[in-house]
Amino acid sequence: MFKKLPGDEAQRLVSTTPDTAVVFRPAVVTTPAILTILILTGRLVAGCVRLVWRHPIASAAVALPGVIWTVYGWPYGLGVVALLVAVPLGWGLVDRASFLRLAGWRLLAFWRLVWVYRRHWQPVMIVSGLGRHLSGRDYLPRLLGVACTSWADQVTVKLLTGQATSDWAERTEQLAHGFGAASCRVTVARSGRLLLTFPRRDPLAAPLPALPIPVEASVGPVEIGRCEDGTPWRLKVHGTHVLVAGATGAGKGSVIWSTIRGLLPAARAGLAEIWALDPKLMELSFGRGLFGDRYAATPEGCVALLEAAVKVMQERAARFAGIQRTHTPTTEDPFVLVVVDEVAFLTAYQPDKGLRVRTIAALATLTTQGRAVGVGVLAALQDPRKDVLTIRNLFPDKIALRLDESEQVDMVLGDGARDRGALADLISPRPERGAGIAYVRLETSPDPIRVRAAYVCDTDIQAMAAAHAADTLPLPGVA
Numbered sequence: 001m002f003k004k005l006p007g008d009e010a011q012r013l014v015s016t017t018p019d020t021a022v023v024f025r026p027a028v029v030t031t032p033a034i035l036t037i038l039i040l041t042g043r044l045v046a047g048c049v050r051l052v053w054r055h056p057i058a059s060a061a062v063a064l065p066g067v068i069w070t071v072y073g074w075p076y077g078l079g080v081v082a083l084l085v086a087v088p089l090g091w092g093l094v095d096r097a098s099f100l101r102l103a104g105w106r107l108l109a110f111w112r113l114v115w116v117y118r119r120h121w122q123p124v125m126i127v128s129g130l131g132r133h134l135s136g137r138d139y140l141p142r143l144l145g146v147a148c149t150s151w152a153d154q155v156t157v158k159l160l161t162g163q164a165t166s167d168w169a170e171r172t173e174q175l176a177h178g179f180g181a182a183s184c185r186v187t188v189a190r191s192g193r194l195l196l197t198f199p200r201r202d203p204l205a206a207p208l209p210a211l212p213i214p215v216e217a218s219v220g221p222v223e224i225g226r227c228e229d230g231t232p233w234r235l236k237v238h239g240t241h242v243l244v245a246g247a248t249g250a251g252k253g254s255v256i257w258s259t260i261r262g263l264l265p266a267a268r269a270g271l272a273e274i275w276a277l278d279p280k281l282m283e284l285s286f287g288r289g290l291f292g293d294r295y296a297a298t299p300e301g302c303v304a305l306l307e308a309a310v311k312v313m314q315e316r317a318a319r320f321a322g323i324q325r326t327h328t329p330t331t332e333d334p335f336v337l338v339v340v341d342e343v344a345f346l347t348a349y350q351p352d353k354g355l356r357v358r359t360i361a362a363l364a365t366l367t368t369q370g371r372a373v374g375v376g377v378l379a380a381l382q383d384p385r386k387d388v389l390t391i392r393n394l395f396p397d398k399i400a401l402r403l404d405e406s407e408q409v410d411m412v413l414g415d416g417a418r419d420r421g422a423l424a425d426l427i428s429p430r431p432e433r434g435a436g437i438a439y440v441r442l443e444t445s446p447d448p449i450r451v452r453a454a455y456v457c458d459t460d461i462q463a464m465a466a467a468h469a470a471d472t473l474p475l476p477g478v479a
């Protein structure tokens with residue numbers, strides 16, 4: 001790709017003996033001026049044709065007033081300009097949604113393409129090292145197009161032959177700064193093509209209040225917050241195990257409580273049971289009444305509860321063997337969700353070795369064999385290092401809330417997650433801006449998605465517990 005061009009050899013020759021009789025002289029061919037003019041004119045015409053071909057509506061909108069002005073005079077030209085401004089403006093005022101969908105985002109995308117991306121493309125590519133400037137020629141990845149959504153620009157790029165996704169993933173910071181965005185995420189669109197996502201604003205900046213308790217009793221993916229693109233964040237808990245990692249104050253409680261809130265109707269219908277382990281005594285104790293006798297806070301109580309869950313699991317496995325492979329929740333065999341807050345208190349920081357070993361063994365058994373028989377684990381911890389939780393990899397689904405160090409991101413979400421834009425270590429430590437914000441990887445895609453959990457405050461928890469006790473779920477007025 002970057003092969004030598006004629007003249008390159010001569011440019012690099014350096015004579016170490018200036019008084020030598022041998023003189024290297026690069027071969028210079030003088031191009032006739034007419035040829036240069038013809039080439040430049042050809043390029044200009046090709047550029048105009050390409051512009052009209054790619055953006056016919058925008059080109060017509062610019063050309064039409066000019067033509068009318070020339071043919072019929074300036075008042076008519078001005079009239080057409082006024083019409084071109086008034087029609088979209090009126091449409092936008094009358095029906096904003098359809099205007100944005102059919103025209104608004106396209107107009108913005110065209111503007112951002114011309115004003116931001118095309119204007120800065122060459123310097124950003126060269127300086128970041130994604131393109132090369134060799135002997136007067138630029139070898140740049142091609143900017144194929146820009147699409148706008150309500151919160152981000154999506155830029156499609158054709159890679160240079162031989163480039164890898166990782167070349168781009170390593171330079172997300174340069175790209176974000178270069179194009180004036182807060183961050184950049186890299187996704188493979190198809191072989192040789194990437195989709196770069198540059199957020200224009202943060203749709204998750206404002207905290208989300210607790211979501212309404214669902215009316216339907218379901219253990220299916222539970223809606224616990226919002227994704228960055230505005231769609232609901234649904235967390236799968238039945239048929240998997242989930243690990244929530246986040247520094248202190250990152251909002252682990254909001255993930256746990258939103259999940260419990262979403263499962264309440266199923267719990268009330270007898271299709272789900274929530275077992276709570278609260279070794280720190282500061283989280284699940286707020287809604288103790290919701291768990292009945294399936295609540296433990298002491299290390300001994302927690303181990304006993306985990307071992308009881310293992311027993312339920314083994315009993316079901318013995319009954320289901322050879323009859324069914326997957327679990328469907330029923331009142332006889334409800335889905336059991338074992339919620340463990342601050343799991344490291346029971347595994348790494350537990351001074352009693354016997355209890356520690358029993359906890360790890362029970363957790364490992366549940367996470368390796370529980371999902372087919374309807375026993376799931378939702379565990380939260382602050383420090384995702386292997387020596388804190390040796391069985392980290394037994395959790396198929398992981399959530400990375402705000403983390404202290406950049407290396408911890410890949411520990412939670414898997415290799416390359418941070419390079420692909422999961423900047424969990426850069427989430428704001430201010431609770432109103434960053435608590436509950438997380439990155440997740442869905443089963444269907446290797447690309448991390450940014451989400452925010454709804455905040456279930458203490459009053460909400462107490463209302464949930466009171467309604468549960470009085471058997472009045474879902475809460476009146478919120479479902």
Ligand SMILES: Nc1ncnc2c1ncn2[C@@H]1O[C@H](COP(=O)(O)OP(=O)(O)OP(=O)(O)O)[C@@H](O)[C@H]1O
Pocket residue numbers: 207208246247248249250251252253254382431432435436437452453454455456
């Ligand atoms: N989803 C959220 N949206 C907005 N604010 C939140 C959210 N979740 C939590 N907060 C705020 O952040 C504070 C800390 O949250 P939380 O107790 O859930 O953190 P944590 O990760 O469990 O911390 P710790 O490890 O110390 O227990 C809460 O008191 C609340 O003010």
Ligand SMILES: [Mg+2]
Pocket residue numbers: 252253283341
């Ligand atoms: Mg907590």
